[in-house]
Amino acid sequence: MTTPVYRTPTAPLDARVRDLLSRMTLREKAGQLNQRMYGWDAYRRTPDGRFALTDALRAETERFAGLGALYGLLRADAWSGVEHGTGPGADDGAELADLVQRHVLDSSRLGIPALFVEEVPHGHMALDGTVLPVNLAVGAGWDPDLYERAAAHAAAELRARGGHVALVPALDIAGDPRWGRTEECFGEDPHLAARLTEALVRGAQGEPAEYFAADRAPVVLKHFAGQGATVGGRNSAESALGLRELHEIHLPAARAGIRAGAAAVMAAYNEVDGLPCAGNRALLTGILRENWGFDGLVMADGLAVDRLARITGDKISAGALALRSGVDLSLWDEGFTHLEEAVERGLVEEAVLDAAVARVLRLKFRLGLFEQPYTRRTPLPGGGRELSTALARRCVTLLHDRAGLLPIGPAVRRIAVLGTHSSTTAHQLGDYTAPQRPGTGATVLDALRALAPPGVLIHRGETAADLAVLVLGGSSARTADAEFDANGAARTAVAEMTCGEGVDLAGLRLPADQRALFDAVTATGTPTVVVLVQGRPHAVPELADRAGALLTAWYPGPWGGEAIAEVLLGHTEPTGRLPVSVPRSAAQLPVHYNHKDTEYGGYADESAEPQFAFGHGLSYTSFAYGPARLSGHTVEADITNTGGRPGRTVAQLYIRRLRTPVWPRTLELRAFQGVDLAPGERRTVTFHLDAAQLAQVGPDLTTAVLPGTLEIRVADSSRAALAAVPALLRVDG
Numbered sequence: 001m002t003t004p005v006y007r008t009p010t011a012p013l014d015a016r017v018r019d020l021l022s023r024m025t026l027r028e029k030a031g032q033l034n035q036r037m038y039g040w041d042a043y044r045r046t047p048d049g050r051f052a053l054t055d056a057l058r059a060e061t062e063r064f065a066g067l068g069a070l071y072g073l074l075r076a077d078a079w080s081g082v083e084h085g086t087g088p089g090a091d092d093g094a095e096l097a098d099l100v101q102r103h104v105l106d107s108s109r110l111g112i113p114a115l116f117v118e119e120v121p122h123g124h125m126a127l128d129g130t131v132l133p134v135n136l137a138v139g140a141g142w143d144p145d146l147y148e149r150a151a152a153h154a155a156a157e158l159r160a161r162g163g164h165v166a167l168v169p170a171l172d173i174a175g176d177p178r179w180g181r182t183e184e185c186f187g188e189d190p191h192l193a194a195r196l197t198e199a200l201v202r203g204a205q206g207e208p209a210e211y212f213a214a215d216r217a218p219v220v221l222k223h224f225a226g227q228g229a230t231v232g233g234r235n236s237a238e239s240a241l242g243l244r245e246l247h248e249i250h251l252p253a254a255r256a257g258i259r260a261g262a263a264a265v266m267a268a269y270n271e272v273d274g275l276p277c278a279g280n281r282a283l284l285t286g287i288l289r290e291n292w293g294f295d296g297l298v299m300a301d302g303l304a305v306d307r308l309a310r311i312t313g314d315k316i317s318a319g320a321l322a323l324r325s326g327v328d329l330s331l332w333d334e335g336f337t338h339l340e341e342a343v344e345r346g347l348v349e350e351a352v353l354d355a356a357v358a359r360v361l362r363l364k365f366r367l368g369l370f371e372q373p374y375t376r377r378t379p380l381p382g383g384g385r386e387l388s389t390a391l392a393r394r395c396v397t398l399l400h401d402r403a404g405l406l407p408i409g410p411a412v413r414r415i416a417v418l419g420t421h422s423s424t425t426a427h428q429l430g431d432y433t434a435p436q437r438p439g440t441g442a443t444v445l446d447a448l449r450a451l452a453p454p455g456v457l458i459h460r461g462e463t464a465a466d467l468a469v470l471v472l473g474g475s476s477a478r479t480a481d482a483e484f485d486a487n488g489a490a491r492t493a494v495a496e497m498t499c500g501e502g503v504d505l506a507g508l509r510l511p512a513d514q515r516a517l518f519d520a521v522t523a524t525g526t527p528t529v530v531v532l533v534q535g536r537p538h539a540v541p542e543l544a545d546r547a548g549a550l551l552t553a554w555y556p557g558p559w560g561g562e563a564i565a566e567v568l569l570g571h572t573e574p575t576g577r578l579p580v581s582v583p584r585s586a587a588q589l590p591v592h593y594n595h596k597d598t599e600y601g602g603y604a605d606e607s608a609e610p611q612f613a614f615g616h617g618l619s620y621t622s623f624a625y626g627p628a629r630l631s632g633h634t635v636e637a638d639i640t641n642t643g644g645r646p647g648r649t650v651a652q653l654y655i656r657r658l659r660t661p662v663w664p665r666t667l668e669l670r671a672f673q674g675v676d677l678a679p680g681e682r683r684t685v686t687f688h689l690d691a692a693q694l695a696q697v698g699p700d701l702t703t704a705v706l707p708g709t710l711e712i713r714v715a716d717s718s719r720a721a722l723a724a725v726p727a728l729l730r731v732d733g
Contacts, residue, residue, distance in 0.1 A: 006110075009371055013210060016370075017361050021354060023110060029357045030339040031064025033323075035117065035299075035331050039073030040080040040087070042100055051088070051096045053103055063337075066108030068360060069115040069329060073097060074126040074161055076434040078478040079488045082127070083435045090128035090161070094375035097162025101373050113369040115360070117220070117299075120166035120204075121184060121432040122557070123388070124158045128437070130384030133391045134430035134535065135169055135196075137554035139186035139579030140617075141394035142650045142672055144199035150387045151203030155217040157384070162375040164367055166204055166217045167266065170197040171224055171253045174580050176589055178233030180490075180503035183430050183476065183535030183555055185228060187579025188592045188614060190249050191669045194256035197221065201260035208261035211366050214376050218263030218363060220299050225283060226250040227268040233589075234504050235489065236269040244662075246272060247697045249594075255292060263363060264297035267327055269304055278304040279311070279318075284326025297359050298328045302487035305333035320347035328356040332487070385559060392556035392563035397576030398618040403548030405467065405529050407570025407620055414457045414465040417445045418521060419514070420496070421533045422471035423460060428533055430555035431476035431500035441558025444471050444531065447565035468526045469568065470547075472514045473533035476500035476555065499535035508539035508586045515542065522546055531564055537582040544611050552576075570620065575648045575674075577617035577717070581610035593718035597656075597666045613719035615669075621647035621679065627725035628653075628714045633694075635687040635727065637714040641677035648676045651685045651714055654721040655729075659709040661699055667718055670694075685714070694731055707733035 005011050005019035021029075042057040061067050074093050076082035088096045097116055104114040119125040122132040130153065132138075138147050151168075158166055169184035173193060176182075186193040206216040226246055230237040241250070254265065267284060268277040277283060278300045288294045300322060308318035319335030320342040330336035343350050364370065398406065408415070421427045425441035442450075448469070449458045459465065476499045483491040489502030497503055498511065509515070522528050530543050532552040543550050551574065553564050566572040583591040584606060593614040602608040621643030629636045641647060653671040657664035670693045673685050689712075694705045711726035 007370065013362065013365055016365055017358050020110065020112070020361055021358055024357070026340050026343060026350070028065050028110070029353055030336070031066055032068040032112070032357050032360045033329055033339060033353070034064060034336050035069040035071050035329055036060060036333070036337060037070055038080065038332070039070050039075060039116075040082050042070060042073060043096055045086055051092075051099055053099065057100065057103065061104055061107035066112050067104045067114040069117050070100065071117045071331060072119065073100060073116050074118055074124070074163055076127045077125065077432070078480050078482055079484045081480070084127055084437065087127050090380055093126060093161035094377065098374045105373060112361075113364060113373040115165055115364060116163045117165045117167060118158055118163040119432055120154050120158060120168050122430060123154050124161065124163065125432050125434050126161060127434050129157055129434060130154065130388055131429055131433055131436070131557050132388050133395055133557040133560065134183045134555040135186050136174070136183050136535065136579060137395040137556055138196060138391060139192060140397055140554055140576040141391060142192070142577050143394050143674060144195050146390060146394060147196055148199040148203035150391055151200045152216075153381055153384055153387050155204040156215040156381040158217050159215055160375070160378050160380050164217065164369070165220060165264070165363075167220045167222060168200060168204070169223070170200055170221045170257060171265070172228040173250055173253070175228040175592070176230070176233035177508060177536040177580065177583065178505045178586060178589070179228065179230065179536075180235060180500050180505070183499060186253075188581060189579070189594065189669050190252035192579060192672070193253035197253045197257040198260045201257050201262045205261060205263065211368055214378070215381070218367070220264040220266050220297070221254065221257045221262050222266035223268035223301060224254055224265040224277065224288070225268060226272050227270045230270055235502055239270050239272060241272055243273065243701055244697060247701050247703070251287070258292050258294050262296065263366075264299055266299045266301055267304060269301050269307070276304070276308060276311075278327055279308045279321045279325045281325040289326065295359070297363055298326050300327045300330050300333065302331045303333055305330050305335040308335070316342055317347055323348050323352055323356060328359045388557045389559040389563055392553070392560040393566065393572055393575070395556055395576045396551060396553045396563055396567045396574050397578060398574035399550040399552060399612050399616070400544065401549040401618065403527055405527055405549045406568065408467065408568055410453070412466045413455065414459065415448065415452070416459050416462045416465035416468045416526070417448060417471070418461055418463070418468060419471040419517060421473050422469070425558050425561065426477040427473065427475040427496070428556055428558060428560040429477065430535055431478070436558065442562040444469070444561040444564050447562040448568070451565050451569055451571065463521055463524045463526055465526060468521050468528045469531065470518060470521055470528055471531045471533060472510055472518065474498040474535050474538065476503070476535050506586070508536070508583060510538050510540060518542065529568065533560070537580050539583050539585045539611070541584050541611060573620055573645070573647050574618065577615050577650045578612055579614070581614045582612040584611045594665045594668055597664045613717050615650070615652050615717035616719065617650070617717070619643075619647040619649065621645040623647070623649045623677070623716060625651075625715055625720075625724065628712050628727040630712060630727035630729055633689040633729075635689060635712050635714065636684050638682055638684050639675055639677065640682040641679055644679050646676070646678050648674055649716055650674050652716065652718070652721065653687050654713045654715070654718065656711040656713065656726070657696070657708055658711060660696065661706055661708070662697070667713070667721055669718075705731060705733050707731060
């Protein structure tokens with residue numbers, strides 16, 4: 001008997017896909033495009049502690065004679081209800097994955113394996129998975145190389161546990177900090193987001209290749225596109241997004257990820273100029289496939305296809321619209337379950353269906369699932385804690401130290417540590433985090449006690465001290481009593497939850513009880529250091545004015561308390577730089593550094609400038625930047641450590657367009673470098689400007705190097721760049 005081409009490992013990949021597709025029925029094809037189930041409904045724990053498959057899984061595989069993809073088999077959180085004791089841990093996740101895969105293969109006439117799709121927002125969202133700092137903290141680190149290593153570790157954990165595909169936020173730009181998902185953004189700048197998205201793709205997927213290594217995972221970059229631009233910072237709301245803003249701000253990270261080889265993107269919930277992303281052919285086919293040449297997979301966000309019924313009239317036509325527009329794989333939708341009927345009714349051509357199925361099958365072949373459908377029994381990779389802590393150290397940002405309180409010196413013998421955030425790791429973790437085992441991580445309080453010099457007393461809640469460390473901020477911690485929408489977003493905020501998907505705020509001030517605590521502590525006259533642990537930039541004018549020193553660590557992960565304590569005590573230097581502008585109040589919004597270069601006037605009742613500018617961050621030493629020098633397209637600048645301690649600065653190169661065919665922005669970040677300098681050391685940093693860095697979106701919305709004149713400025717923040725001595729570059733195009 002001749003082995004089918006699709007079963008022949010040495011056959012060309014495209015030939016294998018074509019051969020398998022030619023053997024499939026319309027029902028089987030439709031099944032490959034459905035990701036209908038919640039993975040935690042596919043199994044139950046038995047009394048003896050093993051796993052048993054559910055009738056729900058059997059019904060799903062019978063419906064389509066197999067299974068295209070399964071979401072969240074290993075997911076654990078308050079929404080899924082999976083916790084330690086009921087869900088798969090590090091030691092038996094692969095066993096569960098193999099049990100489900102064996103059933104899928106037995107149910108498939110052609111032996112087509114399923115894709116196991118998992119959330120990996122800041123580490124694999126599974127029991128015993130390594131939790132990393134959230135994206136906003138990664139953005140504050142300005143360190144793509146470190147993030148690439150962390151992404152590789154997360155992918156290796158995912159594959160060792162039996163997962164295949166990683167859903168990772170990367171593309172959203174923080175346009176309004178009232179949005180609860182701001183923590184999932186790398187920041188407000190498209191260049192910073194693009195460089196970190198590239199690092200994510202390189203780390204998780206490895207070098208571009210036809211097949212993925214056993215310890216690498218294809219990524220689904222989300223969300224495409226413009227979700228950070230929704231009106232009022234409200235999740236999934238309409239957007240006031242023009243096409244130029246879309247191309248200049250919200251598409252560069254996606255384009256960078258595609259160029260790096262990203263296997264898939266997720267169509268967002270929002271609409272662009274009246275067209276929902278999941279039904280937006282101009283976006284998913286015109287820009288993504290035809291203009292950029294993307295040949296990977298497009299997945300819809302959860303229930304986004306069914307939402308299209310609002311404009312099509314029913315879910316069958318909604319599924320057909322999404323498929324015609326460019327969606328290949330649904331997520332929990334009913335609409336795609338009727339694709340067989342949609343083809344038979346002429347709502348969508350079978351050729352369009354075939355193209356989507358081919359992309360799903362191609363990804364399965366690239367993962368090697370036809371040769372090795374079961375999990376390779378390899379040990380979980382080590383070093384997760386070290387990588388998480390390294391990212392946390394990198395993100396801690398010193399905003400000001402007007403009273404000269406930091407690092408904490410030998411004269412301080414009694415430290416009062418206050419605030420709920422000081423004694424719990426739950427507030428350090430961010431949204432999309434699995435339950436943690438007791439004792440995992442380090443709080444700020446415990447880390448200070450462990451690291452402080454002998455004889456220094458660390459008290460909790462006492463103000464009779466030489467110094468108060470007040471830890472405030474937000475929380476994305478979810479609890480079992482929360483109410484959730486069908487897509488997992490929080491329906492109502494519970495306990496201290498002030499951030500996360502579905503938790504949008506009208507204002508940006510800290511909660512009233514935290515402001516009252518700050519007032520009470522500072523009223524004692526005790527010198528006070530405030531540390532913000534948060535998932536969005538809160539407006540904190542009182543802290544800017546009255547705290548002796550102010551730091552932010554975003555959501556730094558389980559061991560973030562250790563990183564914060566190390567910085568406070570001077571064991572490590574503060575190296576973070578702001579990935580977003582920090583507003584003075586919500587009334588100012590929007591506030592971002594790269595606004596259009598118009599007369600950006602103030603208000604009659606307050607300044608229009610941010611409290612702290614994009615790129616800002618102080619060190620325990622000082623740096624002097626020389627003027628930018630230009631030779632061709634090579635830019636140099638001298639940086640000197642003028643203080644008494646070693647330190648790290650982030651040299652940021654901005655361009656300011658003078659002569660240009662379209663209205664320019666005030667500044668645009670185009671390159672950055674981390675520079676470590678010893679006291680008194682001087683170093684020349686060099687940037688090479690290539691076509692991608694000089695390009696701009698032209699009058700016709702295409703991106704190219706256009707003739708014009710640019711100022712090149714190198715500084716340590718966007719605000720400092722406005723005062724930096726520029727070099728002049730004329731570009732011929």
